Amino acid sequence: MAQVEIRNVSKSFGDVKVVDNVNIFIKEGEFLVLLGPSGCGKTTLLRMIAGLEDITSGEIWIGGKVVNNTSPKERNIAMVFQSYALYPHMSVFENIQFPLKNQRMNKEKIREKVEWAAGMFGIEKLLNRKPRQLSGGERQRVAIARAMVRSPNVFLLDEPLSNLDAKLRASAREELQQFQEKVGITTIYVTHDQIEAMGLGDHIAVMSKGKVHQIGTPKEVYNNPADTFVASFMGSPPMNLIEKDDSILGFRPENFVPIDMLNADEGIETLEFFVTWFEDLGSDSLVYGNVKFQSSSSQKHVVSRLQSRANIKIEKGKTYTFAIKRQDLRFFDVKTGYKKNAH
Amino acid sequence: MGKLKKIYSKSFLGLSAFFFILFSTFPFYWMLIATFKRDHDLFSPNNNPFLFNEPATIKHLSELLFNTLFLKYMFNTFWVGTVVVVITLIIAVPAAYCLSRWSGKTGENLGIGIFLTYLVPPTLLFIPLSRIISFFGLHESLGALILIYPTFTIPFCTWLLMGFFKSIPKDIEEQAMIDGCSRLGAMIKIIFPLSISGILTVIVFTFTLTMHEFIYALSFISVSAHKTISVGVPTELVRGDVFRWGPLMAGALIPSIPVAILYTFFLDRFISGFTMGAVK
Amino acid sequence: MLRQDIKRMLTKNWMDNKKLLSAIMITPAILYILIMVGLPLILAIFYSFSDATTGSSDFKFIGLQNFRDILEDPIFRKSLMNTFIFTFSSQIIVLILSNILAMVLAANYRGKWIVRFLILLPWTAPISLGTIGWLWMLDSIFSPFDWILRYMGLLGTQNALLGNMSNMYWLGEPVYAMASVILVHIWRILPLSTVILMAGLSSIPHDLMEAASIDGAGFFRTFFKIKIPLLIPIMSISLLFGFVFTFTDMTVVYVLTRGGPIHSTQVLSSWAFLKGIEAGDLAHGAAIALFLLPLLACVVILILKLARRTEVT
Numbered sequence: 001m002a003q004v005e006i007r008n009v010s011k012s013f014g015d016v017k018v019v020d021n022v023n024i025f026i027k028e029g030e031f032l033v034l035l036g037p038s039g040c041g042k043t044t045l046l047r048m049i050a051g052l053e054d055i056t057s058g059e060i061w062i063g064g065k066v067v068n069n070t071s072p073k074e075r076n077i078a079m080v081f082q083s084y085a086l087y088p089h090m091s092v093f094e095n096i097q098f099p100l101k102n103q104r105m106n107k108e109k110i111r112e113k114v115e116w117a118a119g120m121f122g123i124e125k126l127l128n129r130k131p132r133q134l135s136g137g138e139r140q141r142v143a144i145a146r147a148m149v150r151s152p153n154v155f156l157l158d159e160p161l162s163n164l165d166a167k168l169r170a171s172a173r174e175e176l177q178q179f180q181e182k183v184g185i186t187t188i189y190v191t192h193d194q195i196e197a198m199g200l201g202d203h204i205a206v207m208s209k210g211k212v213h214q215i216g217t218p219k220e221v222y223n224n225p226a227d228t229f230v231a232s233f234m235g236s237p238p239m240n241l242i243e244k245d246d247s248i249l250g251f252r253p254e255n256f257v258p259i260d261m262l263n264a265d266e267g268i269e270t271l272e273f274f275v276t277w278f279e280d281l282g283s284d285s286l287v288y289g290n291v292k293f294q295s296s297s298s299q300k301h302v303v304s305r306l307q308s309r310a311n312i313k314i315e316k317g318k319t320y321t322f323a324i325k326r327q328d329l330r331f332f333d334v335k336t337g338y339k340k341n342a343h
Numbered sequence: 344m345g346k347l348k349k350i351y352s353k354s355f356l357g358l359s360a361f362f363f364i365l366f367s368t369f370p371f372y373w374m375l376i377a378t379f380k381r382d383h384d385l386f387s388p389n390n391n392p393f394l395f396n397e398p399a400t401i402k403h404l405s406e407l408l409f410n411t412l413f414l415k416y417m418f419n420t421f422w423v424g425t426v427v428v429v430i431t432l433i434i435a436v437p438a439a440y441c442l443s444r445w446s447g448k449t450g451e452n453l454g455i456g457i458f459l460t461y462l463v464p465p466t467l468l469f470i471p472l473s474r475i476i477s478f479f480g481l482h483e484s485l486g487a488l489i490l491i492y493p494t495f496t497i498p499f500c501t502w503l504l505m506g507f508f509k510s511i512p513k514d515i516e517e518q519a520m521i522d523g524c525s526r527l528g529a530m531i532k533i534i535f536p537l538s539i540s541g542i543l544t545v546i547v548f549t550f551t552l553t554m555h556e557f558i559y560a561l562s563f564i565s566v567s568a569h570k571t572i573s574v575g576v577p578t579e580l581v582r583g584d585v586f587r588w589g590p591l592m593a594g595a596l597i598p599s600i601p602v603a604i605l606y607t608f609f610l611d612r613f614i615s616g617f618t619m620g621a622v623k
Numbered sequence: 624m625l626r627q628d629i630k631r632m633l634t635k636n637w638m639d640n641k642k643l644l645s646a647i648m649i650t651p652a653i654l655y656i657l658i659m660v661g662l663p664l665i666l667a668i669f670y671s672f673s674d675a676t677t678g679s680s681d682f683k684f685i686g687l688q689n690f691r692d693i694l695e696d697p698i699f700r701k702s703l704m705n706t707f708i709f710t711f712s713s714q715i716i717v718l719i720l721s722n723i724l725a726m727v728l729a730a731n732y733r734g735k736w737i738v739r740f741l742i743l744l745p746w747t748a749p750i751s752l753g754t755i756g757w758l759w760m761l762d763s764i765f766s767p768f769d770w771i772l773r774y775m776g777l778l779g780t781q782n783a784l785l786g787n788m789s790n791m792y793w794l795g796e797p798v799y800a801m802a803s804v805i806l807v808h809i810w811r812i813l814p815l816s817t818v819i820l821m822a823g824l825s826s827i828p829h830d831l832m833e834a835a836s837i838d839g840a841g842f843f844r845t846f847f848k849i850k851i852p853l854l855i856p857i858m859s860i861s862l863l864f865g866f867v868f869t870f871t872d873m874t875v876v877y878v879l880t881r882g883g884p885i886h887s888t889q890v891l892s893s894w895a896f897l898k899g900i901e902a903g904d905l906a907h908g909a910a911i912a913l914f915l916l917p918l919l920a921c922v923v924i925l926i927l928k929l930a931r932r933t934e935v936t
Binding site: 356359360363364366367368369370371373374377385386388391392393433434435437438440441442444445455457459460462463464465466467468469470471472473474475490491493494497498501526527551554555557558561562572573574576577588591592594595596598599600602603604606607610611614615 | 641644645647648649651652653655656659660662663664666667669670720723724727728730738739740741742743744745746747748749750751752753754755756757759760764765767770789810813814818819822867870871872873874877878891892895896899900905908909912913915916919922923926927
């Protein structure tokens with residue numbers, strides 16, 4: 001187990017800077033999620049931590065040592081690839097024992113360890129099979145078992161759930177988190193799926209175009225996005241962003257409700273909401289429409305998320321008065337997109 | 344009506360298949376019957392040449408095996424083939440692996456460049472190569488062929504292997520590096536076992552290509568005892584005092600069949616290399 | 624930057640050093656090709672401007688004299704002409720026949736592998752040995768073709784269609800000899816061309832053919848409107864390879880006729896061989912062989928273009 005520090009790390013392929021001056025500190029035993037759209041540099045960053053990619057500038061520290069010039073095998077890290085990268089010519093048993101064999105561990109010990117790891121992930125019965133005889137979920141378990149079998153310093157995962165179907169993904173997520181809590185290994189997890197990030201991470205680092213935009217707990221990142229990118233990336237549908245005067249106004253769809261649902265004493269902002277489209281998702285309803293400001297003539301498209309339980313009649317083509325609590329409003333700078341402190 | 348049409352088209356297909364097979368195999372059938380025909384039968388212009396008019400004989404066969412250098416040619420061919428296979432593997436496997444792992448188009452382009460040297464014909468190179476061979480003092484020795492044959496086996500096999508290595512995901516060797524192998528170790532422990540079929544293909548092709556080769560062998564070897572099959576049979580057995588057709592045909596047939604069987608077995612891979620990925 | 628690179632080189636184990644490893648791995652292949660293909664190619668050009676012979680090791684440059692000599696040589700001109708005739712006529716026929724053959728073989732039936740094996744024999748067996756079979760079949764006295772013709776009464780009797788001699792002398796008459804050489808080239812290349820086409824045919828998506836048959840397209844319509852256009856890139860590749868193999872080959876000519884009778888089947892490569900190797904006139908041999916180069920260069924460029932195009936789809 002070790003802490004990981006990423007100091008001013010950059011990576012360029014030719015003229016393209018794919019990772020741009022990234023600083024992240026990951027405590028021992030922490031679960032950090034690198035979140036961002038595809039091509040944001042998160043996988044490259046993970047590969048640099050793993051030692052698969054050279055570092056153009058900056059330093060990566062694992063367990064108090066600079067690892068810039070050490071090969072992957074010297075870093076004692078484990079990694080699960082998106083494709084799981086199981087060795088196709090080896091049985092599940094041989095796959096899991098491979099890292100141990102490279103450490104020249106004796107046979108008895110290897111067998112014991114492999115059985116322990118297999119037991120942990122419920123794959124004892126699969127040990128003699130070849131990877132091609134396994135289902136997607138089983139492959140993922142084998143890959144994780146292989147990664148864990150030698151108690152690595154750091155555990156790296158590159159979108160390990162993206163090849164599973166939706167149902168399996170939810171249970172795998174749960175399992176993964178419980179497991180990480182149990183063994184307490186420092187974990188860095190790459191994903192583009194914000195639901196995974198919210199559910200799994202102690203901390204989330206949101207990345208875009210090679211830069212880290214915000215690092216924080218899932219709650220912080222969701223409630224107090226550091227800039228408009230994070231605001232528009234987190235949440236589904238994301239935060240509504242509308243330009244007003246000299247700043248950008250942001251509010252979450254679930255905080256944008258008919259005026260009679262709020263207590264006017266708390267301090268609210270009201271908006272005239274012309275409804276253009278209505279979607280009933282079962283537990284929630286999404287209301288799409290435009291709002292108009294007194295100050296400008298242009299209309300802004302926004303979304304509201306209402307709990308179906310609230311039982312409010314909304315029809316498209318009509319205008320309603322909606323409101324947001326002042327405390328739920330966020331302000332961003334028009335030019336930089338950075339968060340401004342509330343007025 | 345429809346049924347009749349089907350029968351027609353079927354018999355048309357069958358008939359044309361028959362003619363094509365006849366065209367392809369007739370020379371080999373011809374070798375086969377000449378091998379076992381008595382000389383008197385072979386050399387009577389009025390006998391039906393397609394049949395045995397007299398009892399069959401193995402005289403030609405025994406003459407080929409015991410009164411000619413045929414077995415020596417076989418041995419020479421085998422020896423040259425084996426050494427060339429080893430050289431080709433030692434040079435082409437690392438090169439192909441390396442090219443397949445280069446990022447971007449560089450590897451691909453260099454690979455195509457290497458492949459195209461396979462098309463530079465022996466007829467263009469044999470004159471200058473004769474000088475290079477005497478420079479190395481290899482004139483009239485099998486060493487000359489061992490030195491030259493990799494010029495066409497390396498380009499072709501490098502290209503073929505590149506395709507094989509490319510089909511192995513990069514993830515797998517990176518995983519191996521994370522699991523405690525060095526880059527070289529990952530290649531030896533993981534990549535090579537996974538490309539055994541590719542390496543086997545290369546061995547077979549190198550071997551058949553060297554057995555097929557005629558021009559260099561003709562140009563650089565004129566001592567009978569050093570000839571290979573492809574040159575020894577047509578030059579030594581034809582250009583003697585008499586045309587010894589019986590042993591000659593036996594000598595042409597015997598090596599052809601095993602080579603053809605091996606080659607056919609691996610042909611699909613050869614074709615997909617040839618068409619440069621246009622056909623999977 | 625550079626200092627970092629050097630540091631990395633030194634600190635990393637060499638077995639993990641990507642740049643060093645790839646240099647070690649690729650260099651032998653490139654060196655080999657440069658020395659054994661590149662260098663001779665340059666030497667060939669070198670010789671063609673000199674008066675080098677096998678006998679002596681010193682030579683001097685004589686400019687374009689060799690090329691002037693060979694261009695004035697009627698045998699060279701004949702060879703050049705023959706090379707083109709043999710290559711083009713055999714490749715055109717191969718193109719037509721391989722299309723038919725590929726279709727015939729595409730059907731599924733039992734014992735397909737043995738049919739495939741038999742059809743492929745001319746390509747898979749060593750060419751010099753296969754050609755010997757032909758040599759015996761085209762023998763001046765014992766040719767089975769002559770026997771059939773005699774049997775049918777077309778040869779060897781008074782007033783017979785093909786003359787009263789008992790044999791055709793296939794390799795003795797210039798026209799027949801040329802036809803024989805072309806025939807053997809077709810025999811040799813047809814299987815290769817066919818399997819390439821078959822591979823192409825099997826890579827046409829099955830639903831495309833089904834869509835065509837649902838749209839009511841008949842056999843010939845699907846063949847000409849769908850199969851042929853989709854097969855054109857692959858057909859061109861097989862044609863180009865067939866072209867290279869025929870254009871540069873001398874095995875068939877050497878074994879069958881040695882260029883005879885009276886150079887009527889001489890081709891560039893066999894003539895270069897006879898001059899440069901057998902007669903030891905390196906300079907003229909090299910000059911003759913060099914005539915292969917521009918055409919090959921064109922073919923290579925075409926192949927590259929095609930390969931690029933097929934890659935996109």
